[in-house]
Amino acid sequence: MIPYGKQHISTEDIRAVVEVLNSEYLTQGPAVPAFEQAIENYTGAKFAVAVNSATSALHIACLALGLTVDDWLWTTPNTFVASANCGRYCGANIDFVDIQSDTYNLDPIALKQKLEISRRHNLLPKIVVAVDFAGQSCDWKSLRSLANEYGFFLIEDASHAIGGRYLAKPVGDCSYADITIFSFHPVKIITTAEGGMTLTNDELLAKKMRRLRSHGITRDPAEMIKPADGPWSYQQIELGWNYRMTDIQAALGLSQLKRINEFVAQRHHIAKIYNEALKNLPLTTPYQDPDAFSAYHLYPVVLHDPSKRLAVFNTLRAANIGVNVHYIPVHTQPYYQSLGHKQGNYPIAESYYAGTISLPIYPQMTNDEQDYVIQTIKNALS
Template sequence: MIPYGRQDIRQEDVDAVVEVLRSDFLTQGPAVPQFEQAVAEYCGVEHALAVNSATSALHIACLALGLGPGDWLWTSPITFVASANCALYCGAQVDFVDIDPRTYNLCPVALERKLVEAERAGRLPKVVVPVHLCGQPCDLASMHALSQRFGFKIVEDASHAIGGRYKGEPIGNCRYSDITVFSFHPVKIITTAEGGMVTTNDRPLADKMALLRTHGITRDAAQMTHAPDGPWYYQQIELGFNYRMTDLQAALGLSQMRRLDSYIERRHQLARRYDALLEGLPVTTPWQHPDGHSGLHLYVVRVKAGPGTGTHKQVFEALRANGIGVNLHYIPVHTQPYYQRLGFVEGQFPEAERYYAEAISLPMYATLTDEQQSEVVRALQGALSS
């Protein structure tokens, strides 16, 4: 089976983790701040905080921005459910904005239209979470302008996008947002096995998220309600969580960061080769916006059923049967049973549903060989005509 995504673990990664195993610190030692510093420097951002997953990162980002009961968070329906669930964890409500038919990201035109309607109704969002789907940057400048006009905060869900660039600058620098979230799951561009990161240029937000990831506990006398009783003293000043990353994970992430640019370049080589090999087939290949340099976490094609062509489901099943581990990213969140119980119905976000009816994620990872990629294309040709 050729999987749709795969981690690349090399001897230097193993050595980095073994070094931590032989050290005095397995959890909260020097590797975590070193990894945070490496990400902050790469992104050109003031603060980076490592956590145990991107889901945790989204949660504390929303809490730090004060999202709570009576508030609204808007996001894209084409994303993993965590981009929406983070609002529910805070007691807030969720709504969606349909996608752009070319980029598959949250559509800024649809966003503006919905904001105008929401302003009239008195239910503007407190937070908007644009998702850099497949690694392609969203139209952040347009969304930032809308945030200034309508007063919402922006959390970039860049789980697919580390190493990507927008208008020539790194994703994660928070020029157009309050907070950015990264994921380091094994199928992502770099991995810490499980793990995530939040970045921000806002010191109070960074301090708040640092507190929330560690049980709401501080040892900083300046944050305490009274002077410490002694050198052992700490105080819980918020209701926080155990969302910390371990030194083992951070050591792996730090080692992987050294290869990030080469991973992105290889993904772009593979994408260009896919574009050429798929030319003439009845599929729509990904369109890349000129303002962005994608992280290319995913390479999604859209299958157009027609005479002599298998249906979307038939093509997907034929690829799987021939050892190609394709996937579908993602099922529209508003069609999930849980969200339908909240009142969402099919047909609300038609572009997202059209995308879901056609999308297939082909294998895309840095160690995919040209020979394997050619095998994927041959299998796709056969599946389309079978």
Template sequence: MPDFIPYGRQSIDEADIKAVCDTLRSDYLTQGPVVSEFENAMAALSDCKFGVATNSATSALHVACLALGVAAGDYVWTTPNTFIASANCALYCNTSIDFVDIDPITYNLCPEQLERKLIEAKKSNTLPKVIIPVHFAGHPCDMQALARLADTYKFKIIEDASHAVGAKYQEKPVGSQYSDICIFSFHPVKVMTSAEGGMAVTNNPKLAKKMHCLANQGITRAPQDLNEPSPGGWYYEQQSLGFNYRMTELQAALGLSQLNKLHLFIEQRRDLAQNYYKLLRHLPIRLPGEATYASSSWHLFPILLPEALIEKREQVFTALREAGIGTQVHYIPVHTQPYFQKLGFQWGDFPISEDYYFRTLSLPLFPALTLDDQERVVAVLSNAIDKACIG
């Protein structure tokens, strides 16, 4: 049996291992100078002034919502085509969640669908306080179009760029314009990793201060922020109900080391995507693309099977898995999950997202994937599709 090829895999080298080991030998393991260095480096990458490191992107999304004042009685909208964290972060704030269907080409939150929904929401006085567009698979949303609607309807924007570290919109880094806060993920299958970890970047000093405080149990030690005069250097105040969402020095050390290779990771992913285009062009499938405004970081390579094979998707999926190809489905639409159905959502609410879900498969894509691996993936996929068509 050939080696298993996962859909995603971290790329760790000796420099990464040394960075973590050096930190293990230092005076700090949890909160120390490396976390701050990583925050500053991620802010610089994003052309932003401030970075706030957290233990996951989910945590970063949560504190971003809280920093923007999301609370009971508010509405937050996101896309159904995402991991559940993009919606759960709003529910953590005891607010109402809703969804906007996707663009059938980019698979991202659709500005036209959003505008139609905003027009109706204004009539019922249910406009969202925050919109969370997700840069699915590393492809940026059309942020300028969303920002235009934000100006008109007075909502805030949190970019969920968990898939899109290093991606660009209009030739500028995602997160650098058109949003209030941008979130990155460093999970091992993402473009770069800190094992687990997340980051919020912003140009707003007040939002950065709020997120730092919320991620650190709601505690502040800064003399200028204290309500009472400090009796000594030990003094701190809990000024809000916060959380233990802090990133460790070990995670930050790995993240900093990975950041040094980010340009190479993205270059390798883009080359692999181009090779998939060449290898897959003969198959009756839809390939992902890039809008003219976007430069994807290619976290995922999602293909769409033809409508005629919707009922055979499981057959194709199983054939790939049995041949050692770690295909995956990204994502089951959030609104169809049992928990969200209890909130009143149901199948049929967002048909474009649902059609995409029924037809999609993600093919392996990570820097260490070889051209031989890709040829093997395509050969197995081609054979599986041929059998599905015949059967």
């Protein structure tokens, strides 16, 4: 099977993990802060907070920004459900904004139109979660301008996008977003097996998220509500969760980070071959915004005739090519339809979904494997 994506684990990665296994610390040791510091150095963000998944990162980001019952969180329908679920964890209401027809990212024009209507009804969002779909950055300059005008917080769900750039700056530097989220799931750009991270330039938000990832507990006397009993003291000052990353995971992440630019360069090489080989087929290859440098987490194509999608998908799977579909629009999921969201509300996202297939793209994909994928999709469409 040629999967749509997979991790690349080197001898150095294995050695890094074994070193931790042979050390005194498996969970709360030196590797986690070292990984956080390395991500800060790589992105230029001031503060990084490592957690056990990107879903956990989204949750504590929402909590740190004060999202609560009866607030509104808006996001894109073209994402994994976690980008919306994080708001529900806080008791907030969820709404969606349609996507651009070229980048498949949240559309700032549609967002502004919805904000104008919502302001008249006093239903503005507290948070907008915009997703750098497939590794390509959103129009963050426009989104930041709208956030300033309408008074909402911006979360950049960059789960697909570490290693990319926006306006020549690294994704994750938080020049535009209040908080940025990374994912280190095995199919992402780099992996910690499972894992995620929040990044921010706001020290108070970082401190809050550090507490929230660890039961709401502080050992800092300056944050304690009452005098400490002694040097052993800790105090739970709010409700938190056990979202901590282990030293084993962080050691893998540190090792993987050394090769991130190599990984992204190889993804671009593979994408370039696809672009050339597929350009005359009845499908649309991924558009690349000149303001962004994609990490190419995904390579989604859109068939011009959506009625052929199922047959093409099945043909590729039967040929041991592990294509997938990203994403089923969140508002069409039964859970969100039970909350009042309806099919037809976001036509561009639904139109994109109807014809899309994600082709395999990962750093160790061989030329022969890619040639086989290309020839098989050509045969399927002929």
